[in-house]
Amino acid sequence: MSNSGRKKPRLVADKRYGAPKASSGAKPRKPSPKRAARPRKSRSRNPIVRFVSGVFSWVFRLVWGIGWRLGAVVFLLLGLAVGYTYTTLPEVDEFLDGRARGSVTLLDREGDVFAWRGDQFGGVVTADTVSPHLKNAVIATEDKRFYMHPGVDPIGIASAIRINLSEGRGPLQGHGGSTITQQAAKLLCFGVKYDRTQWESEAAYIRDCRRTSLARKLKEAVYAMAMEAKYTKDEILSIYLNRAYLGGGAYGAEAASQRFFGKGAAQLSISEGAMLAGLLTAPSTLAPTANLERSQNRASVVVRLMRDQGYISASDAATALAQPAELSEAAERQAGGYFADWVMSSGPEFFTRDTTEDVIIRTTLDQRMQTAAEEALSYIFENKVREGSKAQAAIVVMSADGAVRAMVGGRKTRVTGAFNRATQAKRQTGSAFKPFIYATALELGYSHDSTVVDEPFCLDVPGSGRWCPENYTRNYYGRVTLTDALKNSLNIPAVKISESVGRDLVRKVASDFGIESDLDAGPALALGTSESTLIEMTGAYAGILNGGSSVTPYGLVELRLLGDEESLMGTTGGIRERVIQEDAARELIWMMHQVVQSGTGGRAKLPDREVAGKTGTTQAARDAWFLGFTADYVAGVWMGYDDNTPLTGVTGSGLPAEIWHETMLRVHEGVEPRPLPMLRPAPKPAPSQPVRREPQSGNAIENLLRGLFGAQ
Known part of the structure; x- marks a missing residue:
């Protein structure tokens, strides 16, 4: 087949070595016109603006350069502190009962509890064994993002600082923004145990553990993050439920449940769980044995929080608000009054006032007759x-x-x-x-x-x-x-x-x-x-x-x-x-x-x-x-x-x-x-x-x- 009259195709090599010279008789190819280059606009700046801009740019680069390095050092030190604290934490069981004293439970002539003395504990509970109403009430009241943060909640801290400043207090005064984990760390006194030889009294030891400062907050945060690394969320919640003071001499959910309602922590209703959760902010002031009406009012706030956060339905909340928790008969008698004091003074001190054990004392008291005398x-x-x-x-x-x-x-x-x-x-x-x-x-x-x-x-x-x-x-x-x-x-x-x-x-x-x-x-x-x-x-x-x-x-x-x-x-x-x-x-x-x-x-x-x-x-x-x-x-x-x-x-x-x-x-x-x-x-x-x-x-x-x- 002839290819006469066809234009010879260009070879690839032509691109490497340039176009071949035009053969005689061939028309030269016109070069494609080039786009005219845009002239650069000259930017005229005020020298003062250029100077200020340069200074700011230099400062930013300096701060950034120092900042990320310093942040890396802080992060490294924080990691080392958390890691070291992690190694000092014992098994969770050792943290569930931290009382310095034991308790005395007094029974009447029928064998019914009518009074308590000392630091009543009641027994170990876990987040799985307590009533779900108590567990939900505590989370709704104390730390609604408990299952989401690593022990410290920046959102909660920022919110607390904003509230404190808006109310005319210092940033660390009033609301603390502490998580349940941080509160548990404080209850543990960051691992420092009570020693009679080093502290004037147990009360002085507790005051020192509870004081607030920037350094203590940092220590609290480190300890809380170490706890999060060591224990599960439910184990941390269990520590909190067993260690928290809930008024009336009751330490922990089981003791408080028995103390105020005459039942175990696993049997609490919505209103009862809300009342116990409400005591955590001010246990001595809000304790139902001190002022039942005040305690019920606080519990109603907790019930609404549980409803708003989806833990209970609107109808359940309405029922709980209409039927607030009431004290058991033993709780209504306060702490046994004069009779209990007399019995405690009649027994040996190492089993009554200074006991480190949990003691049961059966007495001669007839509660019906006691009521008769008081009413008369x-x-x-x-x-x-x-x-x-x-x-x-x-x-x-x-x-x-x-x-x-x-x-x-x-x-x-x-x-x-x-x-x-x-x-x-x-x-x-x-x-x-x-x-x-x-x-x-x-x-x-x-x-x-x-x-x-x-x-x-x-x-x-x-x-x-x-x-x-x-x-x-x-x-x-x-x-x-x-x-x-x-x-x-x-x-x-x-x-x-x-x-x-x-x-x-x-x-x-x-x-x-x-x-x-x-x-x-x-x-x-x-x-x-x-x-x-x-x-x-x-x-x-x-x-x-x-x-x-x-x-x-x-x-x-x-x-x-x-x-x-x-x-x-x-x-x-x-x-x-x-x-x-x-x-x-x-x-x-x-x-x-x-x-x-x-x-x-x-x-x-x-x-x-x-x-x-x-x-x-x-x-x-x-x-x-x-x-x-x-x-x-x-x-x-x-x-x-x-x-x-x-x-x-x-x-x-x-x-x-x-x-x-x-x-x-x-x-x-x-x-x-x-x-x-x-x-x-x-x-x-x-x-x-x-x-x-x-x-x-x-x-x-x-x-x-x-x-x-x-x-x-």
């Missing part, structure tokens, strides 16, 4: 005492063996660590002491219908001169029986009988019945000038009820360590030695029954059962007493001012007897009436001379008499 006292002061009065009162209720069932140590009943007027106040007993004079006389052979002459009477007291006692009425009643003398609380017959049987014997009988305070050695002993505590006096009356044997009042029944079945100590009191014979005690009970039936104790009378007792009023009415018993329980009431101011218009036969009446009415609700264990003599005329009977042989007082005065 409140009723009398609200209805019978003038408004604004500073007068105080105390009540003790016990069984005949000395087991204390209720105790009120003052008008403010829901207190802890307060002055206990039932056990700590030593006051003159007044005529409440007289039963021990007549107990001595009955033991020595006198009878309830023996007589004594009530007449002007004086004694010469060595070192004091002539002493002439008077009756409260300042009248004289001639020859009276011992029963009438006790019933009407006559002073002169009491002094005469005391002098007749011997003051030393009266003091011994009173002391043997349990009145341990120093007793007056003079003749005024018979008028109750000696001091005693209410619990001593009530215990002494219990000895009369039980047939003449002394008792040691007690509240502690058993002490053991948590988890142990074997007890470390048992009952600390009970019935002791016999003081007077049973016949003498039964006769005395009958005489004291007449005090209530037709004497000074009439206001203590109960409608459905027999009562025996005795009133007491001291000089100038500085103290007023009523002590008495039924067949089932003994109760004592004292009333007066802490500063010994005289009472106005109050005697033992008045308000104290009424408090006793109101207390025992409530105490005996549902209790079948039983007759008093007393001698019931047939009525007969009083003899003209004192009738004496021989004391039973082998009696301790008879032996003492023989030793003092020789055989008669």
Whole structure:
């Protein structure tokens, strides 16, 4: 095939070596016109602008050059610090219980918890075992980005600084922007353990761990990031739930749940979980035992946060807001009040106040009777005492063996660590002491219908001169029986009988019945000038009820360590030695029954059962007493001012007897009436001379008499 007439194709090589020369007869190829080059615009700048721009450019390059290098160094140092801290962290189990002290849990006579002391823990919980409502409430309240940050939340910190500045505080004052991990790090005190030898007190140690500064914040951040590297998120949350203080002496979710609601942390409802989560910001102030309404208001804020963050539905939130969490009955009783304080003081310190173990103490307390005593006292002061009065009162209720069932140590009943007027106040007993004079006389052979002459009477007291006692009425009643003398609380017959049987014997009988305070050695002993505590006096009356044997009042029944079945100590009191014979005690009970039936104790009378007792009023009415018993329980009431101011218009036969009446009415609700264990003599005329009977042989007082005065 011919290719004549066709243009010869160009070869690739032509491009390398240039175009071939045009052959003769070929038209030269016109060069393509070149685009005209754009002339460069000359930029004329102000020299000042060029200088400033150059300076800024130089500074930027300098700062950037230093900045990224410095940032790299800081990042490296931070990494090294986090890495080192990581190596110091123990296994998570070691961080779940960090109390410096143990706890004491007190149980009533039925085995129900009524009080706690020390640092209550309750047991280890985890993020998986607690109620999901509590877990969600804590995250919603304390750290909503908990599962997203590496231990430190820059967004939270920036927000906290903005809020603090807008409210006129310093950037680190007020809101801290701390994550749950950072709070857990602070609760761990960055791994520094409490050492008694290095710290003035545990409180000082805690204050140092909680103080805020820039350096502490940096340390907190390092420790938090190390924790994030070492533990899972749920393990960190578990540390927080076990370590956080939630008020009322409760450390950790389980203790707080038991303390406030009487249930485990796994059983909490939405409203209960919200209440516990709300306590984290200010546990002492917001604790429901301190102010339930304030705690409920805070919980309602937490419920709304849970709703807004999608943890609960709107209907669940509405239900929780309509039905806020309430305290359990034990929590409502605060911390056991005066009774719990007394029991704690009666046990060994290393198992009560200074324990490092978790201790369980079973007690004699009857919570129904405790409520009865508190309600009775409140009723009398609200209805019978003038408004604004500073007068105080105390009540003790016990069984005949000395087991204390209720105790009120003052008008403010829901207190802890307060002055206990039932056990700590030593006051003159007044005529409440007289039963021990007549107990001595009955033991020595006198009878309830023996007589004594009530007449002007004086004694010469060595070192004091002539002493002439008077009756409260300042009248004289001639020859009276011992029963009438006790019933009407006559002073002169009491002094005469005391002098007749011997003051030393009266003091011994009173002391043997349990009145341990120093007793007056003079003749005024018979008028109750000696001091005693209410619990001593009530215990002494219990000895009369039980047939003449002394008792040691007690509240502690058993002490053991948590988890142990074997007890470390048992009952600390009970019935002791016999003081007077049973016949003498039964006769005395009958005489004291007449005090209530037709004497000074009439206001203590109960409608459905027999009562025996005795009133007491001291000089100038500085103290007023009523002590008495039924067949089932003994109760004592004292009333007066802490500063010994005289009472106005109050005697033992008045308000104290009424408090006793109101207390025992409530105490005996549902209790079948039983007759008093007393001698019931047939009525007969009083003899003209004192009738004496021989004391039973082998009696301790008879032996003492023989030793003092020789055989008669």
